[in-house]
Amino acid sequence: QLQLQESGPGLVKPSETLSLTCTVSGGSISSSGYYWGWIRQTPGKGLEWIASVYYRGNTYYNPPLQNRVTISVDTSTNQFSLRLPSVTAADTAVYYCARKGGFGERSPTGFDYWGQGALVTVSS
């Protein structure tokens, strides 16, 4: 059974960098046709897609965030990561990592496996 687990600091100071890692177990991050993504949810609000990455290194970003965010993948450790510099209180959220099938691929395109979520609070 595929499992995803987020890890990283739960508290980040304003203007500093938020860094999160998602560890994939029970399957390979190099599976053809699957993409790995980060989604966040502010308290009491909806979901916001941040970015996705393919195991070959192809990256895709939500336009409002693309100038701030970096997503990367490490196939040797079966992990992918998120880096968000210069955070503000507006970046306080639960951050989820998840897997989805690629558009135009054979696999279903919804996010079918999710981590449990990591609450990141931006505060001094």
Place this chain on the structure above:
Amino acid sequence: QSALTQPASVSGSPGQSITISCTGTSNDIGGHNYVSWYQQHPGKAPKLIITDVSNRPSGVSNRFSGSKSGNTASLTISGLLPEDEADYHCSSKGGGNVVVFGGGTKLTVL
């Protein structure tokens, strides 16, 4: 990329059917068949219940069904159960490989 539009809340009684709408544009929902729906209980991660407009992942109850007409997608839950009370989120492919979500709908089972 604007968020998709969902009603903030819907309600229904046990045994009834409800439908949640998700409205976008021709650049997202109306442009292809890549619409998904997620169920989220409080404090839990979202769970995929419908993918690619109308496909149910393995293990998802057939009480959940999805459809699309033009720029609007819909999730129908039939035979409401108390455990269906949750938040429901829609998502769609946007331009390029972008993913756009709706604002979420809170379902109350009366």
